[in-house]
Amino acid sequence: MENEMTRLEMVRALVGEVAELAPGEVWLAGAGPGDPALLTVQLLAGLAQADAVVHDALIDPRVLAMARPEALLVPAGKRGGRPSADQADIIARLIALAGAGHRVLRLKGGDTYVFGRGAEEALALAAAGISFRIVPGLTAGLAGPALAGIPTTMRGVNQAVILATGHPAGPAVPGDAPEPDWAALARLGQTIVIYMASRTIGRIAAAMIAGGADPATPAAAIAAASTARARVAVTTLSGIAEAVAAMPGADPKIVVIGAVVAVRAELLALADQVRK
Amino acid sequence: MENEMTRLEMVRALVGEVAELAPGEVWLAGAGPGDPALLTVQLLAGLAQADAVVHDALIDPRVLAMARPEALLVPAGKRGGRPSADQADIIARLIALAGAGHRVLRLKGGDTYVFGRGAEEALALAAAGISFRIVPGLTAGLAGPALAGIPTTMRGVNQAVILATGHPAGPAVPGDAPEPDWAALARLGQTIVIYMASRTIGRIAAAMIAGGADPATPAAAIAAASTARARVAVTTLSGIAEAVAAMPGADPKIVVIGAVVAVRAELLALADQVRK
Numbered sequence: 001m002e003n004e005m006t007r008l009e010m011v012r013a014l015v016g017e018v019a020e021l022a023p024g025e026v027w028l029a030g031a032g033p034g035d036p037a038l039l040t041v042q043l044l045a046g047l048a049q050a051d052a053v054v055h056d057a058l059i060d061p062r063v064l065a066m067a068r069p070e071a072l073l074v075p076a077g078k079r080g081g082r083p084s085a086d087q088a089d090i091i092a093r094l095i096a097l098a099g100a101g102h103r104v105l106r107l108k109g110g111d112t113y114v115f116g117r118g119a120e121e122a123l124a125l126a127a128a129g130i131s132f133r134i135v136p137g138l139t140a141g142l143a144g145p146a147l148a149g150i151p152t153t154m155r156g157v158n159q160a161v162i163l164a165t166g167h168p169a170g171p172a173v174p175g176d177a178p179e180p181d182w183a184a185l186a187r188l189g190q191t192i193v194i195y196m197a198s199r200t201i202g203r204i205a206a207a208m209i210a211g212g213a214d215p216a217t218p219a220a221a222i223a224a225a226s227t228a229r230a231r232v233a234v235t236t237l238s239g240i241a242e243a244v245a246a247m248p249g250a251d252p253k254i255v256v257i258g259a260v261v262a263v264r265a266e267l268l269a270l271a272d273q274v275r276k
Numbered sequence: 277m278e279n280e281m282t283r284l285e286m287v288r289a290l291v292g293e294v295a296e297l298a299p300g301e302v303w304l305a306g307a308g309p310g311d312p313a314l315l316t317v318q319l320l321a322g323l324a325q326a327d328a329v330v331h332d333a334l335i336d337p338r339v340l341a342m343a344r345p346e347a348l349l350v351p352a353g354k355r356g357g358r359p360s361a362d363q364a365d366i367i368a369r370l371i372a373l374a375g376a377g378h379r380v381l382r383l384k385g386g387d388t389y390v391f392g393r394g395a396e397e398a399l400a401l402a403a404a405g406i407s408f409r410i411v412p413g414l415t416a417g418l419a420g421p422a423l424a425g426i427p428t429t430m431r432g433v434n435q436a437v438i439l440a441t442g443h444p445a446g447p448a449v450p451g452d453a454p455e456p457d458w459a460a461l462a463r464l465g466q467t468i469v470i471y472m473a474s475r476t477i478g479r480i481a482a483a484m485i486a487g488g489a490d491p492a493t494p495a496a497a498i499a500a501a502s503t504a505r506a507r508v509a510v511t512t513l514s515g516i517a518e519a520v521a522a523m524p525g526a527d528p529k530i531v532v533i534g535a536v537v538a539v540r541a542e543l544l545a546l547a548d549q550v551r552k
Contacts, residue, residue: 014287
């Protein structure tokens with residue numbers, strides 16, 4: 001047993017030196033879309049060092065299983081429509097744990113800073129005098145389509161990708177920025193990726209079509225990207241709300257709108273031809 | 277020595293089963309912005325298995341050093357303004373290597389499908405009957421700002437991030453999509469991230485301002501994100517071209533435009549206050 005390497009030693013053997021998660025420090029880390037193979041090495045190092053892991057509800061159990069056996073696991077995530085820890089409570093918990101000298105890993109789905117309220121947590125930690133580090137993760141809005149056979153950019157097709165949240169703005173969420181101008185977004189003719197759109201996609205697609213978007217624009221919905229439960233539905237802008245509604249409710253969903261969605265069928269057709 | 281673990285064994289010990297890179301197969305993989313700690317575990321598994329690594333010019337040497345000692349390293353990348361392998365040659369090389377039964381890792385900077393011509397390579401491999409897998413990587417347009425203290429989204433500030441390429445469109449690059457409508461993008465009032473803008477940022481910023489964007493909109497340029505040579509310059513939309521021009525020429529640069537850029541100064545000021 002004396003030759004057995006610790007997880008941290010293995011990470012170091014693989015990539016050389018990695019950052020130290022110091023006592024009293026917080027890493028604001030993105031765990032990617034779900035598949036543990038899509039974690040960054042830096043995040044593995046964080047899991048191998050953390051005394052406390054404060055994690056969103058949707059973090060894959062296989063990822064949480066990589067924490068140290070003695071680490072405190074603190075569920076802190078919001079989950080659409082279910083009771084959840086308040087953001088202020090999450091921040092207070094991070095500050096308390098770090099203040100007590102723990103090495104704290106704040107584990108968020110996807111990327112730390114893409115629609116994850118990571119910026120609020122970073123500002124609160126800075127104001128409390130707690131040192132922190134950002135550990136970026138793969139965002140489901142780019143990795144999800146890629147794994148589903150949909151490139152978010154393609155030469156000759158688009159020169160921009162718009163990542164937008166479909167989470168309802170307005171009085172329902174005090175402090176939110178004004179909702180994106182969906183019709184104006186659609187008129188750009190670029191790829192549009194919408195996160196957290198389950199409840200709003202019908203209204204969003206209607207706004208796009210009313211603003212001049214072609215109802216036949218290719219569109220896809222992707223649920224539970226990178227996991228064994230992953231589902232892909234390819235349709236058009238006019239059919240996207242129905243396609244999203246037909247998917248299992250609890251899994252996070254990503255919607256992709258734009259000509260690049262058609263590449264998936266092209267790849268599948270080529271693969272079929274070769275098989276014949 | 278008999279207890280020494282191979283790199284692949286270490287990856288498996290860390291995350292459980294990882295995909296096998298089969299003889300004759302190609303992985304189209306993103307190596308992220310540069311720092312080896314920001315690689316995905318899946319990519320480490322690819323490096324530990326590949327017989328041939330066909331890599332962009334800008335791949336960090338520390339990443340290439342993780343390939344198997346006996347692996348064939350094939351430089352294939354384009355680098356702004358320098359002679360480079362033609363895209364058709366790269367594709368032909370991938371097909372030839374896979375056709376000869378090699379396990380091939382195609383290593384691109386950033387993410388496979390974000391402005392990396394990965395879609396063209398995927399379609400060509402499918403047409404040639406070669407099986408392939410997409411291994412997403414962190415894109416510099418999100419990870420670069422995050423590591424520089426700039427969240428690309430923040431509640432109350434923006435609800436979308438636009439990733440766009442500043443690579444010149446038009447007859448200079450046959451087959452390219454029409455250039456984004458920069459003025460329309462700026463009018464959305466969301467975060468805009470521009471890749472490969474060194475030569476075009478002056479024209480792009482002017483188009484945005486002519487279209488009604490506030491010249492005082494916060495803007496930042498980030499060079500060599502995640503590496504020891506990383507540089508950050510914070511300015512405004514009217515000053516961004518000058519800031520980019522003042523950065524070392526060879527390093528890839530990312531431009532961020534939008535109110536979120538101001539969060540960096542806020543984080544630094546809070547940290548300073550606490551230090552006093």
